[in-house]
Structure formats: C-alpha cells, structure tokens
Amino acid sequence: MADLHRVDDPADPRLADYRDLRDVELRKHLEAEHGLFLAEGEKVVRRAVEAGFTPRSFLMAPRWVDGLADVLEGADAPCYVLPESRAEEVTGFHVHRGALASFERKPLPSVEEVLATARSVLVLEDIVDHTNVGAIFRSGAAPGFDAVLLAPRCGDPLYRRSIKVGMGAVFTMPRTRLPDWYAALPALSAAGFTTVALTTADDSTPIEDAVAGVERLAPVLGSEGHGLSPRWEQSADRRANIPMRAGIDSLNVAAASAVACYIAARR
Template sequence: MAEIVEITDPADPRLRDYRDLRDVQLRTQVETAHGLFLAEGEKVVRRAAEAGYEARSFLMASRWLDGLASVLTASDAPCYVVSEALAEEVTGFHVHRGALASFHRTPLPSVAEVLDGARTVLVLEDITDHTNVGAALRNAAGLGVDGVLLAPRCADPLYRRAVKVAMGTVFSLPWTRLPDWYDALPSLGAAGFTTVAMALTDDAVDVAEAVAGVDRLALVLGSEGHGLSSRWLETADRHAVIPMTGGVDSLNIAAAAAVACYVARER
C-alpha cells in the first residue's frame, strides 16, 4: 500500500518529478533522462496503473485520496499529499483534475510487434504538437485503429499534455517509433500494408475511394504546416484527401485523423 506523506515545503526534493510542468523543453529532457512520464487526473492515473505501469509516486490534495484508494492500495509508491496552492506552486499550473502521478516508462515495442495482426495502422510524420498527437491517438483508439507508428521527430505521446488529451488511451493502444524514417513506407509495403498518404496533391482521390478494398491499411498523416515530406509522398502507394467545401482546403490534423480513421473503419 502506498505510504501517505504530507508535504508543506514546495522545495522538498521529493517533489522533483512534478516541478515546472509548463516548461515543455525542460520537462521533455527531464522525463527522458529519468525514464518517467506523468499522468494527470483520476481517470488517467487509474488507466496508467491498470495498464501495468509502475508508479514512482503520487501527488494530490487530500480530497482525492478516496477516489484513488484502490490504486494507492495496490501500489508501494509514496503518495505526497499537499495543499492545492502548494501543488500549483510546484507544478506551475492549477491542478484542476486533482491528482498527478509519476510512472516509470517501459521499453517501446518493435514495429513488427505493433504490426503483428494489425489491419489498420496510423502513421504520423513530424507532428510536434503534443495536443495533436494525443488527440490523434485518442481518435485512433476510439475508431478501431490497431496501432500507431510515429516518425522520430513526432511529439512524445507520453508527455503529460498528450496523455491528458488522449484520456489515457495511449496506455492501451499499441504504438512505437519508427527507427528508419527514410524507408518507413516501403517497409510497411513489404509487410503487406497499402500506404495511403493524406495530402493535397494533384493525384489525390477521396479517402473513401483510396481505402476501398484495402486489406491491411496504413493511413499516413503529416504536420499541419508543411504536410508530408517529399520522400513519404513519393513512396506512398496512394494519395487521398477529405472532400471539403466552403473554400476550406483541409482540417486540423487531429480532425483529419478522426475522419480518415472513421472512413477506414467503414471499409
């Protein structure tokens, strides 16, 4: 059972996992170096624990202890109980969802493991916004995608903001990073997947047409600013668009992923 420890000093070194959470650059360096990630909110903390991640510690106001009692009972990690004002001082923001937890990261699966038995995968290239990555993973999980592959420069799905937006689905949906960016799409083709790149190109067809009749499908999406790289556009099997009206040419990456995943599910 977790040891309940009351802390009143914001400089207490035991709170180091939770410092300066609004500083993205600092936090990504700290979390990578120490092999940790943070979960925010009762539901997300519970989902991380239920997915088998080992807690390093918990941080919460006393009023949240009852809601996470079963998680705390099953863990040996310390639970630091602080005032809401102290939590805000340490983290740099109002912890309105009440609870935070620091968890140990686990090794990512191989690409082959993510693809094993998968019929539909989402492939993301250079999407650096954590909110968009989290939303894309949540959409993928909810719309029947079997796994997600991320290019090396994509934002970290286990960064707190991404986890929060994904509502913890990042813990249950298989995902990993692609070790070989250059030949990523040809490698998917060799594994039996048809790669359909969402892109505003002259030869792009309606996404419903592009995925029709495809057995194993890889939906490929790039960043909002520059879209997919020329290499990935050249090596994709097909190019597809979401038909738009009103003079709008495209959707936010998370919205586009949702539409594409829904259409893929309907095939």
C-alpha cells in the same frame, strides 16, 4: 498500500519528479527506457495503472485521496498529499484535476512486434503539437485502430498534455518509433500494408475510394504546417483527400485523423 505523506513545503526534495522534471525537461527523457512521465487527473492516473505502468509516486490534494483509494491500495509507491493552493508552486502549471502521478516508462517494442498482429495502423510524420498527438491517439483508439507508428521527430505521446488530451489512449494503443524516416513507408508496403497519404495533392482521391477493399491499412498524416514531406507523400502507395466544400482546403490534422479513422474503420 501507498504510504501517505503530508507535505507542506513545495521545495521538499521528495517532490523532485514533479518540480525538477517539468514538461520541458521530460522531453529529454523521450522514450528512454529508464525515463518517466506524468499523468494528470483521476481517470488518466487510473488508466495508467490499469495498463500496467509502474508508479514512482503520487501527488494530490487531500480531496482526491478517497477517489483514488483503490488505486493507492494496490500501489507500492508513496503518495504525497499537498494543499491544493501549493501544487502549482511545485509543478509550474495549474493542476486542474487535483491528482498527479509519476510513472516509469516501458521500453518500446520493435516495429515488427507492433505490426505482427495489426490490421490498421496510423503513421505520423513530424506532428509536433502534443495536443494533436494526443487527439490522434484518441481518434485511432475509438474506432479500433491497432497501433501508431511515429516518425523520429514526432512529438512524445507520453508528454503530459498528450496523455491528458488523449484521455490515456496512449496507454492502450501499441506504438513505437520508426527507426528509418526515409525508407519507412516502403518498408511498411513490403510488410503487407497499403500506405495511404492524407494530402491535398492533385492526384489524390477521396478517402472512401482510397481505402476501399484494403486488408492491411496504414493512413499517413503529416505535420501541422506543411503537411507530409514530398518523400513520404510520393512513397505512399496511395494519396487520399477528405472532400470538402469550395473555399476550405483542409482540416486540422487532429480533425482529419478523426474523419480518416472513422472512414477507414468502416471499410
């Protein structure tokens, strides 16, 4: 069982994972084999443990200890118990849900490993808002997508905000980084996937038509500002839109992903 340690001093060096590695610093550990990430909230902490991530430590207010007693029972990591009023002094942000945990990252699999048994994968290009990244993982996990592929400059799915918004979907959805941005979509096509770019381009067709009858599908989503790059838009096998009323040109990328995933799953 995790050893419980009562802590009163926010400057205690044992809390370094939570104080010295705030979210800005976590980006420097992006997908690093020996990096770490923070999970916030009882459900998310529990899901990270259930997904096989190794906890380094736990940090929580006294009232959250009982709720996570079973998780702590099976963990070989210290649990630091800190008064709720002092938690923000350590982390630099308001801890809404009382419990945090620091986990070791796992090495990312290769693209080939991720695609080996996949039928439906989401492909993200340069989506940098971590709220959107988390929401897209959740949108893909809900209807049963198999994996997510991220362009090199896409936001970190294990950023605290991404994990929280996605309710831990990133823990169970296989994912990896695409090593070659330029050739990414042609490589997917060569691997047997039909890539479908979500776009408002004039030659796009309604998404229901674009995904109909496709066996191995890869919807492609672009950044929050300008959408997909010309390279990715043109190198996709098909271009698709989400039909909407006049005067509304597009949806937020997270909302678009939810609609696209639902329609794609029903194909």
